[in-house]
Amino acid sequence: MTRDEREVAVRVRGLRKAFGARTVLDGIDLEVRRGEFFALLGPSGTGKTTLLRLLAGLERPDAGTVLTAPRVTTVYQEPRLVVARRVLANVTLGLPRSTRGKGGRALAEVGLGGRERAWPATLSGGEAQRVALARALVRDPQVLLLDEPFAALDALTRLQAQDLVAELCARHRPAVVLVTHDVDEAVRLADRVAVLDDGAFVVDRAIDLPRPRGASSAASDPAVLEHRRELLARLGVAPPSGQASVPSDRVALPSGQADLTSDRGVIA
Numbered sequence: 291m292t293r294d295e296r297e298v299a300v301r302v303r304g305l306r307k308a309f310g311a312r313t314v315l316d317g318i319d320l321e322v323r324r325g326e327f328f329a330l331l332g333p334s335g336t337g338k339t340t341l342l343r344l345l346a347g348l349e350r351p352d353a354g355t356v357l358t359a360p361r362v363t364t365v366y367q368e369p370r371l372v373v374a375r376r377v378l379a380n381v382t383l384g385l386p387r388s389t390r391g392k393g394g395r396a397l398a399e400v401g402l403g404g405r406e407r408a409w410p411a412t413l414s415g416g417e418a419q420r421v422a423l424a425r426a427l428v429r430d431p432q433v434l435l436l437d438e439p440f441a442a443l444d445a446l447t448r449l450q451a452q453d454l455v456a457e458l459c460a461r462h463r464p465a466v467v468l469v470t471h472d473v474d475e476a477v478r479l480a481d482r483v484a485v486l487d488d489g490a491f492v493v494d495r496a497i498d499l500p501r502p503r504g505a506s507s508a509a510s511d512p513a514v515l516e517h518r519r520e521l522l523a524r525l526g527v528a529p530p531s532g533q534a535s536v537p538s539d540r541v542a543l544p545s546g547q548a549d550l551t552s553d554r555g556v557i558a
């Protein structure tokens with residue numbers, strides 16, 4: 291581990307956020323270091339996306355502090371491409387023209403070298419999401435926020451996209467915060483998994499498994515099954531009796547619809 295990777299890129303202390311009378315987050319503490327992959331599970335409506343929005347500076351806390359490294363980038367469930375711009379222009383959108391070369395390299399890294407001049411409408415869902423990943427990569431994020439980025443993909447494309455993200459994060463080492471409803475995805479990708487419920491983390495545990503974590507080998511690994519069983523239990527999804535260690539194809543929960551003294555700041 292390099293000195294850089296010991297650096298805390300996300301530091302949240304005593305975070306509280308309410309919408310009207312409804313307190314969504316209540317006393318959240320979180321630290322994520324450079325190179326660390328943190329996954330957040332939780333029932334629908336528990337405030338996972340709200341926490342990401344607070345980390346991105348799109349919401350203000352009602353109490354507590356949110357500190358992040360300066361370069362924070364989000365990838366969403368939908369790719370959010372500008373349809374009237376070609377793929378390369380989407381990747382470098384808002385950046386100086388001199389970054390075009392970097393944009394081309396980012397596209398090559400996500401397996402879309404040669405598609406620079408394609409229009410978004412001609413891409414498959416998986417390809418469009420890879421363009422969104424390239425658009426994040428080219429900004430060299432110290433903090434990468436992933437808000438259910440695989441949820442809209444078909445099962446096979448999802449596994450391929452998960453592999454790609456694991457590979458990109460291993461290479462570029464941002465601090466990652468992934469929001470997902472998919473327990474298997476969290477265990478496969480993350481160094482740490484937390485479950486958010488009723489405003490607080492009810493689980494925050496290390497996933498200390500070797501990498502790379504292939505989808506097929508993980509399905510029969512007893513350590514993976516144990517993490518999976520425990521996380522599902524904390525999410526209130528009990529496996530059928532006598533089948534605690536029999537994996538299904540995939541288990542996903544239903545998707546529902548500064549400085550230290552300021553409310554949000556940047557870690558210098």
Ligand SMILES: Nc1ncnc2c1ncn2[C@@H]1O[C@H](COP(=O)(O)OP(=O)(O)OP(=O)(O)O)[C@@H](O)[C@H]1O
Pocket residue numbers: 309314332333334335336337338339340341545546547
């Ligand atoms: N801008 C807002 N104004 C009012 N209420 C909001 C706002 N944003 C979120 N909420 C409410 O806060 C709660 C948490 O929403 P959030 O989207 O963070 O949950 P989530 O855990 O990401 O849910 P899901 O898993 O369904 O995506 C919900 O009850 C939601 O209706």
